Amino acid sequence: MRHDPIAAAAVIGTAEEAEVTGADIVAARLAAAGATHAFGIPGGEVLALIDALERAGIRFLLAKHENAAGFMAEGLWHMTGALPVLVATLGPGVANAVNAVANASQDRVPLLFITGCVDQALAESYTHQVFDHQAVLQPLVKASFRAAPGTEDLVVAKAITLARRGRPGPVHIDLPISVAEGSVPRRAPPPLPSLGPAVPADLAEACRLVARAGKPLVIAGLDLVKEDGSAALERFIARTGAPLLTTYKAKGLLPETDPRVIGGVGLSPKADAIVRPLVEAADLIVLAGYDPIEMRQGWRNPWPADKPVIDIVAEALPHGMHASTLLLEGDVDIALSRLADALPAERSAWPGGEPARVRARFREAFAPLPAWGPHAVFETLRAVAPAGTVATADSGAHRILLSQMWDCDGPLQLLQSTGLCTMGCALPLATGAALGSGRPVLCFVGDAGLEMVLGELATLRDLRLPVVIVALVDESLGLIALKQRQMGLGRVGVDFGSTDFAAVAQAMGGHGVTIADRKTLERETIAAFAREGFTLLACRIDAAQYEGAF
Structure with a gap:
């Protein structure tokens, strides 16, 4: 209707x-x-x-x-x-x-x-x-x-x-x-209260901090995504010459092919170690809608208390994760735009070229591997997926690696649960996205997460939505098993039996296939994006390949 x-x-x-x-x-x-x-x-x-x-x-x-x-x-x-x-x-x-x-x-x-x-x-x-x-x-x-x-x-x-x-x-x-x-x-409804923009009251001190910074760094998060702040962020980055780090939720606020974009951080210890020198060298950090709710414990107090930090937030929320020099509360995109307007012109920064070197190390650390495994799955899908594809990711080991490897050329092209990090979210997120986007939709999920929501395959069938589901099948809770090994604990409660996901997909009105090599994945993915109903690509991998991957 x-x-x-x-x-x-x-x-x-x-x-x-x-x-x-x-x-x-x-x-x-x-x-x-x-x-x-x-x-x-x-x-x-x-x-x-x-x-x-x-x-x-x-x-x-x-x-x-x-x-x-x-x-x-x-x-x-x-x-x-x-x-x-x-x-x-x-x-x-x-x-x-x-x-x-x-x-x-x-x-x-x-x-x-x-x-x-x-x-x-x-x-x-x-x-x-x-x-x-x-x-x-x-x-x-x-x-x-x-x-x-x-x-x-x-x-x-x-x-x-x-x-x-x-x-x-x-x-x-x-x-x-x-x-x-x-x-x-019957009665006429009163109008909704106005939701005009909340403008930070005084930007004078923030303007002074930005104007004198020679090595500014921006960390953008989910509050800026909700305001669709890509344009304001781009203007601010251009005017200041600052490189950009994003949380996973904020991936794509600027196209990740942009040389000013270093990458996504927050859950990968490897990524965080690579960007740490940049955080330490910065003489000003601008937090643009950044909320540490997306970050692991390693992001507690990531800079010294005397580091100049401007924290621009939609709504002040005491969290204790980090200190800031100046807190600006209000619409993040408006604050960024006004700070950019206060600068006389675009300028260069970081004369030593550190951001470019960090970006190169970042890319190298998460480069695809030649052997079949999760790296090969993500590389193949990124190459085959049509332009504008919306991807969703479930929680687990695959999500951390995917979020480092998957380039987004616009916001909200990789949907995931980043605050709660709940399992079982990727398939229903993809269902809702497919209803409204008119764009190709790709769902990444581990076999454990998929088994939590198998019934929603029938929802896809009934709604006739052409979602492509990529299941990483390793018959384990790979991320938890990895943590058990790192802690020197026994392997308990992380292994389960094999499910024929291809057969399940067929039984629930879709198309399913089991895959164990790049060529088959490429062929089946192309066919899946051309199919009217949903497709489940069950990619069998070895969970041990996540060791050291992120």
Whole structure:
């Protein structure tokens, strides 16, 4: 059904003599705010809402698990900016979604999580599937509301505003059955509060620090991605001559073929060791939307306390991971643009040429290897994938190496969970991205992560989405096994049996093939991108090849 916010808003128009349900009010407000899809699993307590969503032009999509549904909503939001909506019924539906809500909090996703619940009076004596949703979710969301009769539109408007304001994040709405199904007069919705840009108050000191820096360094993170700050970042880099490091989430803010881009850092000890001398030599570090939530423990206090550091953040968040000289709170892209404007002209920096040498060492460290293995898989796929391909990566050893090898020529071309680093995210992220992007979508996942979400292959089948899934099959939790070896511990709880993923894909309505060499991978990938349905390429590798790779 085509989404039409104006038509949706008319559901709660001005004809006072007619009535609609509370669910209609909620659905119309979501549609007017830009929601195009909602994801979840129906239950009796949310049936009125799901019906209202469809009539408001918001397509409800059935997933096989609420956790996956949350990641589908995120994937769609990354591609289209549509308000992400997750719907769950009471009790187990809410509990199943907790991981996706926690991920939305740590990865800055403005997820609207709407749950059905029984009326308060009934809950006093009826306990089947009943627990306090708000108490469970409170540590994970920016706010939690319980709608009451007559407050439906107000609650949703507040939730949308909070979800998008400052650092985006999830907001929860508990919708009692009587509120969703009850009749209310039609009424025109009040406008959403303005979300004008938050401009840092005083940039004078920041301008002085930037103007006198001869070796500036920029580290960009996920808050700049959410503001689509590529243009502002490019202007600032050009004016200052600073090289760029990014977190994994911020890969592609500038094309990684750009010689000013060193690479992604944060989870690879090898990468971090290579860039450490650059961090030490810099006489000014500008943190552009950088949040250390994406970084491993090695990024605690990565520079001395007296290093000049400008920390530009969407919203101040005490974390204790590093010190800064100057904190600027507000829209990161506006701050970067104004700092760039304050400089007289583009200038050269780093007269000793250190960034170029570090970039060369970085590239050499993660160069493809000739033997078959994860390096060969990533190199082959990068060469074959069409221009503009959106890739997703699950958590595990493969993600760390992939994030070093996979070049992005634009933002949001490698989607992953970087704050929570949760397994099982890549396939549903790819599903949501394929719904909204109109671009080729490639999903990288380990065999353990894939087995967590095998049911979502049926979701791909039902939605007829041509996602190409690349499973790295090594029959182990490779990253955990690697950590066990490094700690001198026994190998326990990391090995599992073999699954015929090609057969599973065929049984679930897709195409599947097992692969163990470059030539076959290249041929099958080309065919997969031309296929209408989903394809699963099960690439058998040896987990030992990750040793020393990152």
